[in-house]
Amino acid sequence: AAEWGYTKRNGPFTWAKNYPTAAGIRQSPVDIDTALATSDSSLESKPLRWKYVPQNTRTIVNSGHGWRVDVDSEGSELVGGPLEGTYKLQQFHCHWGSSSDKGSEHTVDGQSYAAELHLVHWNSSKYADCGEAADYPDGLTVLGVLLKVGAKNPELQKVIDLIPSISHRGEKTEVKEAIDPAKMLPKTLSYWTYLGSLTVPPCNESVTWILFKEPVEVSEEQLAAFRSLRCYKRGEECPCDEVDGLLISNYRPTLPLGTRELRECGS
C-alpha cells in the first residue's frame, strides 16, 4: 500500500483507509478550547518531574515524515502530574507547516503555532518497551511544546546542524554533541492534559498528552531548515507530489475532543 504521508494522495484524510484507528474517538491532535479546561487540584499536588541524560541522545534519522532523535531510555524518567508510574524518554521530533502561520498539531482557541515539538515517553513501570507500550491506553506520554517564531533556539540548533546529513528518507547520523531535551522545554510548566493518540499512523489511542501552555521560540531560518528535508530516498525519484519531495509540512489537522475531559495545571 502507498506509504502514508501529508500530501493529497496519502495525507491525514486518507489514513483511516489503512489505519482504522485513525477514525477513533480518542484521536490527536485537538483544538484546546481554554474555556473547557478544568483545573484539577490533584494535578497541582503532584508536580510534573523529569530527568533526562543529554549524553543518551544517540542518533537523528529522517523518517520520511520528519526528523527524529532517538534516545537511549536508560536514566531518563518522567513522573507526576496526571501520570501513574514512571515513563522513560524514547525519542523526540517535530511537526511544522509550509509557512510559519501554521504547523503546530494542537491549536489553542483555534490558533495555530509555527511548529510543535514532541518528547515521546513510554510507561516503563508496566511495559517492556515503547512498541509494547504503544498498544495500551496508558502506554505512552508525549510532552508537547508549541514553537513560535522568534529568537534562534540554541538547543534545537544542534538538531538543525545535523539536517544536511539526513536530507533524504532513511538517512541517519550519530548525534555527537549531546542535546539536552530539558533545555527545549518552556520556563513555566503550566500545561493542559487529555487522553489521545499518536498523531501519525497507526494512530494508537495510547497517549496521555501533556501540552505546555507557554510557547518556546524558534527562528524562521530554523523552520526553513526543517522544510529542507526530503520525503524520498536518495537515488529514487520523488513519489510524493510535494514540491520536489520537500517535507514542507507534516502536521495532522485537529480532531474533535468529543466527550473527553481537558484538564489544566497552572495558570
Ligand SMILES: NS(=O)(=O)c1ccc(C(=O)NCc2cccc(F)c2F)cc1
Ligand atoms: N506525533 S506523536 O508524538 O503522537 C508520535 C509518537 C510516537 C510515535 C511512534 O512511536 N511511532 C512508532 C510506533 C511505535 C509503536 C507502535 C507502532 F505501530 C509505531 F508505528 C509516532 C508518533
Ligand SMILES: [Zn+2]
Ligand atoms: Zn509528533
